[in-house]
Amino acid sequence: MPKYRYLFLLVLAILVPSLATVGLVQDKAVDIHAAWALALIGDTFWSTQWQWPPVSQLALYAVGVAIAAWLYRLLLCPLKISRTLHDVGYNKLAGYSRRDVANDVRRRRRRGDLPPVYPNGWFRVMDSCQLQPNQVEGVTVLGEKLAVFRSAGGSVSVLDAYCPHLGADLAVGGQVVGDCLQCPFHGWKFRGEDGKCMGIPYAEKVPDFARVKSWPCLESNGCIYIWYHCDGVEPTWTPPIIDEIASGDWTCRGTTEHIINAHIEEVPENAADIAHLNYLHGPLVTAGVDLTSIYSSSWDFAKHVWRADWQPDPAPDAHSSTMHTQHMVYLFGQKISIADIKATARQIGPGIVYLFLESGFGNFMLVQSITPVEPLLQRLTHSVYAGRWVPTCLAKFILWGEAVQVERDIMIWNNKCYVPRPLLVREDSSISRHRRWYSQFYSENSPRFKFERDSLDW
Secondary structure: OOOOOOOOOOOHHHHHHHHHOOOOEEEEOHHHHHHHHHOOOOOOOOOOOOOOOHHHHHHHHHHHHHHHHHHHHHHHEEEEEEOOOOOOOOOOOOOHHHHHHHHHHHOOOOOOOOOOOOOOEEEEEEEEEHOOOOOEEEEEEEEEEEEEEEOOOOOOOEEEOOOOOOOOEOOOOOEOOOEEOOOOOOOOOEOOOOOEEEEOOOOOOOOOOEEEEEEEEEEEEEEEEEEEOOOOOOOOOOOOOOHHHOOEEEEEEEEEEEEEEEOOOOOHOOOOOHHHHHHHOOOOOOHHOOOOOOOEEEEEEEEEEEEEEEEOOOOOOOOOOEEEEEEEEEEEEEOOOOOOOOEEEEOOOOEEEEEEEEEEEEEEEEEEEEEEEEEEEEEEEEEEEEEEOHHHHHHHHHHHHHHHHHHHHHHHHHHOOOOOOOOHHHHHHHHHHHHHHHHHOEEEOOOOOOOOOOOOOO
């Protein structure tokens, strides 16, 4: 929490009550706030005769507190947005709930000839701030239930959640003991480093083969990541460290999370789909996310204009790609220069993007993560970071605008089918190049989508 938030709270604590105090002293009788004021300046608090203030004064006090709380939340509190699968991305149908519509679309949609559902690479499982020392949390990623825990010393480990003994969930009641996670069922202890069983309370000897799968993991840029490779290959690269975040000079000012019904490759492919920017993301963010209304002529007085270019990075960073973007806003045909934003988005592997924004009102970093929960179900998160003296309200506005634009994409992703051989024009050539670049994250044994569930009620 930036230090100036504490100063803001102190100022509110002193000034807000004074908004409701009409008179300080009147005939030796003072109201509650005046008594407080006298105590602050050293008068004898208990010798003062108390008198309840009039209702109008209490109402004014309540209004002052409400305004102060609203300002505090608006100006200083991080933005938090969380959208479930059925919250966004589907048209409303009379007589049907959003959940019913989402399930119906998932059941009936033509999926197409899909690429493998789990690419090889690093994927976010949670934010670092969500895991305290001696805490364990259960997460579902890549179709697996995992137990993520932090030792008292601060190191993070990730194990398969189900105990190999009798299948208890280590994340439900499990205890962190040193660098091990203890099963809540029979007390077996598994070392986080390699998953080896280090103790069985009632057994004389621990079998050498007693272990649970341990996942390679690391903490970087405020996130906990795990490494996935279908063939068990060790990590061949790691996400770069963002110095401003690692040093604490830039702090997190908000996070958004969306659950998406789509193949994972659809999301990063957006970076190479330059043509969609000026169409889908051209209408002002204030037009909202409903695709049936954002193209209305009532919004023609203003628009976002984008110029972008996507390129894969050369070796030794062949697992990365870079998108350069210029963003402009036009109002009644006139360019609004203060709204210009220069963006550089670096895609790191299949599931991480670092988006650096330069603008006239400050610089920002958006950390994007896309993690498969299961086949065709993705968790997309964005966190915005800014320097200590950049107002939180500006960072929140940037993140809110990004969320609006992302939810327009989700309206497309949730309802489209994957086209393995798309009909492209010359101006779409970057899409083909992106697919060739992204194919490096698949290998011969990468799992494919080969089944359908009998029930899609989530």
